[in-house]
Amino acid sequence: MPPANDNSWIDKASGAPKRTAASKKSPVPKKQVSSRTTGSRKKKRNGWPIGVKIAIAGVALILLSPFYYGYVVKFFTSTWRWMRNAGENPHYRTYRSFNIRIPDKYAVHGIDVSYAQGTIDWQKVKTMQDDSVRITFAFIKATEGVLSVDPYFQRNWREAAKAGIVCGAYHYFKPSKSGAWQARLFLQTVKVEKGDLPMVVDVEELNKVTPDEMRKQLKDFLTAVEKKTKIKPIIYSGLSFYQDYLQGSFDDYHLWVASYDQPEMPPVNGRQWLLWQHSDKATITGINHVVDFDAFYGDSLEFQKLLIK
Numbered sequence: 001m002p003p004a005n006d007n008s009w010i011d012k013a014s015g016a017p018k019r020t021a022a023s024k025k026s027p028v029p030k031k032q033v034s035s036r037t038t039g040s041r042k043k044k045r046n047g048w049p050i051g052v053k054i055a056i057a058g059v060a061l062i063l064l065s066p067f068y069y070g071y072v073v074k075f076f077t078s079t080w081r082w083m084r085n086a087g088e089n090p091h092y093r094t095y096r097s098f099n100i101r102i103p104d105k106y107a108v109h110g111i112d113v114s115y116a117q118g119t120i121d122w123q124k125v126k127t128m129q130d131d132s133v134r135i136t137f138a139f140i141k142a143t144e145g146v147l148s149v150d151p152y153f154q155r156n157w158r159e160a161a162k163a164g165i166v167c168g169a170y171h172y173f174k175p176s177k178s179g180a181w182q183a184r185l186f187l188q189t190v191k192v193e194k195g196d197l198p199m200v201v202d203v204e205e206l207n208k209v210t211p212d213e214m215r216k217q218l219k220d221f222l223t224a225v226e227k228k229t230k231i232k233p234i235i236y237s238g239l240s241f242y243q244d245y246l247q248g249s250f251d252d253y254h255l256w257v258a259s260y261d262q263p264e265m266p267p268v269n270g271r272q273w274l275l276w277q278h279s280d281k282a283t284i285t286g287i288n289h290v291v292d293f294d295a296f297y298g299d300s301l302e303f304q305k306l307l308i309k
Contacts, residue, residue: 092263097130099283100293103263108296108303109133111282112170114141115152117289122156122163124286135284136303137166137296139200142190144172146181149189157190166307168197170236171221176207179220187228196308199225200256202236203246211245218246222253231308234274242268256294273297274306 048056091105102109113120125135138160141150153169160167169190173182192199201221206214225233236256237246247269256275259265265276275294282293296303 089263095130095133097128097283097285098133098293100279100281101261101263102133102293103265103278103295104131104133106276106295106297107132107299108136110137110139110166110294110296111135111284112139112141112277112292112294113152113156113287115150117152117287117291119152119288120156120159121286122159122165125160125284126163126165128285135165136300137168137197137294139168139170139197139294141202142169142171143182143186145174146177146185149185153189166195166197166303168200168234170200170202173201173203173218173221174207175203175205175209175214175217177217179217179222180224182217183221183224183228187225192229192308194308197306198231198234198254198308199229200234200236201225204236204238204241204258206245214245215249218250222250236275236277239268247271258292 092101092103094100095102111125125138128135138156140153140156140160142153142157143149157167157169169186169192171182171186173179186199190199201218203214203218209217222233222235232253234254234256235242235246235250237258239257239259242255242257251271254274255268255271256277257265257268257273258277258280260277260279262278265273265278267273274297276297277292277294279293280290282291284291296306298306
């Protein structure tokens, strides 16, 4: 406060205190906002451009649509399968559902069954699929020797066809028995129809007879079946048995060869096989016992040509 006798701080004209420079209020400076800060705030408020949002929404709708959903799922499952099976032959890899390795270069796959598989749910067999592998055909045991009829044949023959599986019947050949009488039992038991596979004779043992006697009885069997059906039967045999006892004698008949646990089956001494039984340990939905698994040499069109007309 100024001294009592100092009046210099009073305005003489108005008698009011003088306003000094210190007493004047200074304007508060405006806060400086950088252009970078302003710009970044605008970006945060605005988000992505509307065009980008529309594009993202469009892609999401396409990928989640029923048409493309399967492709998306297939991509991820294929990637997972590739990682899981790393190191395996890509054309002979393990199919977890079937519990065996399968040579997937073949397009048509099937099984063969008998009483050993018990009661089969053929609808479940038909619907089973792992990747592109599914059951297209089934060969069903009908008879054995001159007296034995498989107790499950009629049921399997009826139910498999009803489920939409292409069927073929086979006879287990006993070389010690008359080939003609065995053919008679087989033909009495099995009635083939249009769309069925040709009949099959399963020969894989000498049954204590000489190779020449076995071949004679087998020839009688084949002749009788072909005469009745007008179609050549298919011969099934193990690779070594065929090479030792059958090769060169029945080369005008289709060959169904059994040889297990290998990625490929080359022609047998230059002769191309028709069917290859490559495993006897397949696990099939609807069957409570391991099953023989087979591949057809050819595509689906060639398979259709094989069927009885």
